[in-house]
Amino acid sequence: MLFNSWEFAVLLAVTFALYYAPWSAGRHGKAWQVTVALAASVVFYGWEDFRLVALLAVSCVGNSIATARIILHKVAGDEARVKQWTRLAVALNLALLAVFKYAGFVAGMLPFLPETWVKSLQDIPLPIGISFYTFHGISMIVDVARGEVTREGDAMLTRGTRFAKGVRDIGFYLLFFPQLVAGPIVKAKQFWPQIAAKRFAEIPWQQVIRCLILGYFLKVFVADNLSEQTVLLTIGSGQLSTASPFFLIPLLYGYGLQIFADFGGYSLIAIGLAAMFGYRFPENFNFPYLSSSITEFWRRWHMSLSAWLRDYLYIPLGGNRKGEGRTYVNLFLVMFLGGLWHGAEWKFAIWGTLHGLLLAAERFITRRRGKLADAPPSALRSFFGTLYTFHAVTLLWLTFLMPDMAHVRAYFEGFASGNRSVSGPPLFSLLFYGTPVVLYHAWGWLREHRPGFAGRLARPGLEGCVHALMLFLLTVNPGAPRGFIYFQF
Known part of the structure; x- marks a missing residue:
């Protein structure tokens, strides 16, 4: 159900x-x-x-x-x-x-x-x-x-x-x-x-209302509408290999926003429903696309799974307590198994492996520079780190959507196809339905870096208007009902 x-x-x-x-x-x-x-x-x-x-x-x-x-x-x-x-x-x-x-x-x-x-x-x-x-x-x-x-x-x-x-x-x-x-x-x-x-x-009705409205808005208005375009990435590999980059790129970025809206929306709905019945669930997403490193991304994305892997797999394996070499092995093993947890297919194992390699590389670089991984970066490094992390994570989402690795290969072949035609619907979908995810993360940035200004914006009247707009949009323009992406896992 x-x-x-x-x-x-x-x-x-x-x-x-x-x-x-x-x-x-x-x-x-x-x-x-x-x-x-x-x-x-x-x-x-x-x-x-x-x-x-x-x-x-x-x-x-x-x-x-x-x-x-x-x-x-x-x-x-x-x-x-x-x-x-x-x-x-x-x-x-x-x-x-x-x-x-x-x-x-x-x-x-x-x-x-x-x-x-x-x-x-x-x-x-x-x-x-x-x-x-x-x-x-x-x-x-x-x-x-x-x-x-x-x-x-x-x-x-x-x-x-x-x-x-x-x-x-x-x-x-x-x-x-x-x-x-x-x-x-x-x-x-x-x-x-x-x-x-x-x-x-x-019953904490304020929390319930906030979570349910935002959760359903992200799922019904954002994710379900984006999926009507991003599903085109699963067409035959032959068609992908001859497609235009101006068709392929918006769809990939659209899927990156869609999978956050879909799973982040589900988690908010779950938290809101639990609160209706008097139970507190842990936060599962903390504005993950603000991350300035892959390490930080996994502290913000699906945090309950990250915490589970840390507490019941990474630490029992020895964590970072048994030498630098063993730490890299543990990082790789945890992410490899975390990838397979998402599905019994090699594409998920590759996705987890690549994340594990990026985590190990980040740790190696920060150790060589003599800086702690938890040390806050400068504003400039944080900006470029966020750009790198968002693009790296988005690129790796290909393995979640594509039916097999042949489709992933065909996606990249499209860039060398010579086709330079521009397709309007993918661009419109990305800009119109993806903007709420960007604005949501902009709000998260204000909360973290400009809390005073964010506090002045968080007035009951303005919040009520935003919630009313969300309800209006998800009522008049819902996407075709689809199951949640993470149901398959």
Whole structure:
């Protein structure tokens, strides 16, 4: 079910009414609200194919049992058993992901497998959002094993009837519909302490309105309209190789703006919806196209995934604590695996590898210059760094959109085709629908570099006018409804 569908609007209205029903203020308010939200999440996820709920249930119950065992051994002081259960649970989560997402990819590289086996494995359907709820399960297991949420977990997962309630609450954490399919990736230590009865009077309506209006505007008006042009990049490779650069370049920049508007819009909608139900989600985007380096870009783009990769992969691998050479290897490995996380295709592995190489190169250069990577650059260096980062990131987005590497190669062949014709629709789409993303980042620049002036602009009256304009535009000129880009991951 899509956030930008009438079915979801009906589900949200019914869920909200039941969630804050008069009896939710009673002694069993928490149990009622968690159950309502959990039921809504099951409907939300299983709307297109209810069979997927069975896989979700297996993940939820398996992680609940493993978490309970880890907590019991943690309380008993049996660290050996804690490590055994942690390794087992993480391995099972990764196995689930491997079977449904990577089995066909790996099978295609094994020449000794029969063709029928390879075809069967490649035909396994990819459950929507499996990467996200698997990462949620792994982070929960690891956080409990590290003792970072032991007290909350101990209260949730003691024996008897409390164990059943604990499984319910863990299911709520894993399945909560705002973040179920595409994040943000919320850690157990962030979410578990928030599980409690919520009151209608405590809803932060200002945050809800801001997030929902901006999120839907970025998705419905900006991303969906841009996609009507950028989809032309997926036409046959033969047509791309003979296209004009004045056709190809606007489409690539348009996609760079589209993927931010699409995923950034989704994250804002998720944050706003969670706030409606009394839960705080971490910020997922922080004006990423203002970044003056690839390193900074990954501190601003999909921040919950970056934090997950850092906490559960980069640091356990040794981070930067085991020498300069090992640091470069870790950077490369994390980004390579981060690329494969986006999809079981070589184009994603190449995308992650190139980002990893750029991160390693930046670290090498800053170390040789004797400057810390976190040191603020001069205004001139920041300007040129932002130009470099934006263009490098935009160029690498090609691998996200193109069906295969042959299309990527054909894109660059178009520059040598000799065709110099100018196509109006791609240019108009980039300028008209891309301008809001530019203005959004300009606002971010003011907030960071001219906070006083930004504060004077942030007046309720002006903000209300901007929100009214956004609502008007997304109502009168929505793009053709499309799924969110990150649903495929």
